[in-house]
Amino acid sequence: MSGRTTTGVCPERTCVGCRERAAKTELLRIVKDGDACVPDPRGTLPGRGAYVHPALVCLDQAVRRRAFTRALRAQGALDTKALRRHVEQMTVAEQATR
Numbered sequence: 001m002s003g004r005t006t007t008g009v010c011p012e013r014t015c016v017g018c019r020e021r022a023a024k025t026e027l028l029r030i031v032k033d034g035d036a037c038v039p040d041p042r043g044t045l046p047g048r049g050a051y052v053h054p055a056l057v058c059l060d061q062a063v064r065r066r067a068f069t070r071a072l073r074a075q076g077a078l079d080t081k082a083l084r085r086h087v088e089q090m091t092v093a094e095q096a097t098r
Helices: 056-064 067-071 081-096
Strands: 012-014 021-023 028-033 036-040 049-052
Touching: 028 081, 036 081, 049 056, 049 067, 056 067, 056 081
Parallel strands: none
Antiparallel strands: 012 021, 028 036, 028 049
């Protein structure tokens, strides 16, 4: 037995809110743009990224623990209003498809 598997490898990242590991496709990438955290759903924006589950619970935990400031290596507090609005829209859209 060679130890090789036939399944494809999926990259994993850690959610900065709940600290659970998940597939990269299940998480939302966040980047710093000036003094704000902005969502990067396509994963193509330049700069250092942090990952969070697209759920308000994880977002609130990350904000409360100041995880975005640490993960993105920012000097001061970051504005998360645009990020919150994006996650709320994703949640509403997901509930509408059910």
